[in-house]
Amino acid sequence: MKAIKDMIRTVPDFPKKGIQFRDITTLLSDPDGLRLTIDTFCERYKDRGIEAVVGIEARGFILGSAVAYKLGVGFVPVRKKGKLPGNVERFEYDLEYGTDTVEIHSDALHKGTKVLLIDDLLATGGTCLAAAQLVEKVGGVVEEIAFIVDLPDLKGRDRLLKRGYRIFALCKFEGD
Amino acid sequence: MKAIKDMIRTVPDFPKKGIQFRDITTLLSDPDGLRLTIDTFCERYKDRGIEAVVGIEARGFILGSAVAYKLGVGFVPVRKKGKLPGNVERFEYDLEYGTDTVEIHSDALHKGTKVLLIDDLLATGGTCLAAAQLVEKVGGVVEEIAFIVDLPDLKGRDRLLKRGYRIFALCKFEGD
Numbered sequence: 001m002k003a004i005k006d007m008i009r010t011v012p013d014f015p016k017k018g019i020q021f022r023d024i025t026t027l028l029s030d031p032d033g034l035r036l037t038i039d040t041f042c043e044r045y046k047d048r049g050i051e052a053v054v055g056i057e058a059r060g061f062i063l064g065s066a067v068a069y070k071l072g073v074g075f076v077p078v079r080k081k082g083k084l085p086g087n088v089e090r091f092e093y094d095l096e097y098g099t100d101t102v103e104i105h106s107d108a109l110h111k112g113t114k115v116l117l118i119d120d121l122l123a124t125g126g127t128c129l130a131a132a133q134l135v136e137k138v139g140g141v142v143e144e145i146a147f148i149v150d151l152p153d154l155k156g157r158d159r160l161l162k163r164g165y166r167i168f169a170l171c172k173f174e175g176d
Numbered sequence: 177m178k179a180i181k182d183m184i185r186t187v188p189d190f191p192k193k194g195i196q197f198r199d200i201t202t203l204l205s206d207p208d209g210l211r212l213t214i215d216t217f218c219e220r221y222k223d224r225g226i227e228a229v230v231g232i233e234a235r236g237f238i239l240g241s242a243v244a245y246k247l248g249v250g251f252v253p254v255r256k257k258g259k260l261p262g263n264v265e266r267f268e269y270d271l272e273y274g275t276d277t278v279e280i281h282s283d284a285l286h287k288g289t290k291v292l293l294i295d296d297l298l299a300t301g302g303t304c305l306a307a308a309q310l311v312e313k314v315g316g317v318v319e320e321i322a323f324i325v326d327l328p329d330l331k332g333r334d335r336l337l338k339r340g341y342r343i344f345a346l347c348k349f350e351g352d
Contacts, residue, residue, distance in 0.1 A: 011261035
């Protein structure tokens with residue numbers, strides 16, 4: 001069977017010129033790729049006392065729910081502003097140009113819930129750091145943050161580690 | 177254990193006054209709710225020869241990947257315009273005010289692939305009908321369209337049935 005990294009397609013110049021976009025849809029549309037991805041995460045986390053999986057919109061939803069299902073815990077979404085209907089906590093963070101905001105339901109986690117936070121790709125880490133802080137704001141404890149792809153050149157890894165978060169990625173792409 | 181319908185929270189006046197929003201996050205954040213939801217879908221589809229699950233952004237991602245994983249098939253996303261990096265087919269459809277567009281990767285499905293299309297909620301059926309037509313445009317065959325919630329008052333059910341699609345929902349809310 002192919003390795004996870006080999007099932008990820010690279011699309012040049014998306015969403016803009018000069019960006020090598022790492023496209024996980026080719027990994028996930030392959031039955032072996034989807035199975036290997038979810039099983040690798042679950043193998044790592046099955047004995048870590050994870051009590052909830054939090055996935056970041058939108059590709060984090062694809063991974064998070066299947067991992068939550070297999071671990072036998074619930075799934076909680078972190079969404080873009082205005083999408084969650086209940087009372088929310090929100091976190092605004094800086095982008096290259098402007099800002100973005102993510103939200104979580106205020107009552108989504110019991111106090112002290114051990115959370116696995118999951119997203120598809122770690123680049124600068126901005127969204128992910130915002131999501132981790134949201135989890136904590138509603139009482140959760142981030143056990144680890146998991147990704148399919150790490151792009152260490154973009155320094156998200158360093159940024160999250162410096163804040164004390166443990167991180168894990170299935171593969172990395174460097175030196176583009 | 178509570179029934180699926182009882183684990184769905186209703187948020188009045190979201191996203192606008194007069195709408196009773198059916199919030200599935202309370203169902204999916206409950207370990208029993210998530211398990212029951214995914215298991216009920218998989219029990220129904222395990223012997224139907226499903227070869228791929230297509231989920232509609234964003235809540236359809238949460239359901240689709242876990243069902244695909246458990247059925248042992250791949251997961252394919254239908255996304256809002258501009259989010260998929262590869263070559264896409266797109267479908268523009270009418271909303272109450274204006275239009276919206278959904279896309280699928282042109283190479284996402286082999287010709288004749290038997291597809292389970294999945295989303296969280298059936299209202300007017302516009303997005304879902306667009307997604308079903310996209311699946312067909314790239315060579316797939318829609319075996320059935322599955323939802324957690326059906327709102328039959330909004331006529332999406334009738335609209336999809338009239339077009340010859342089979343549909344299935346875990347619960348319905350009527351007469352609000």
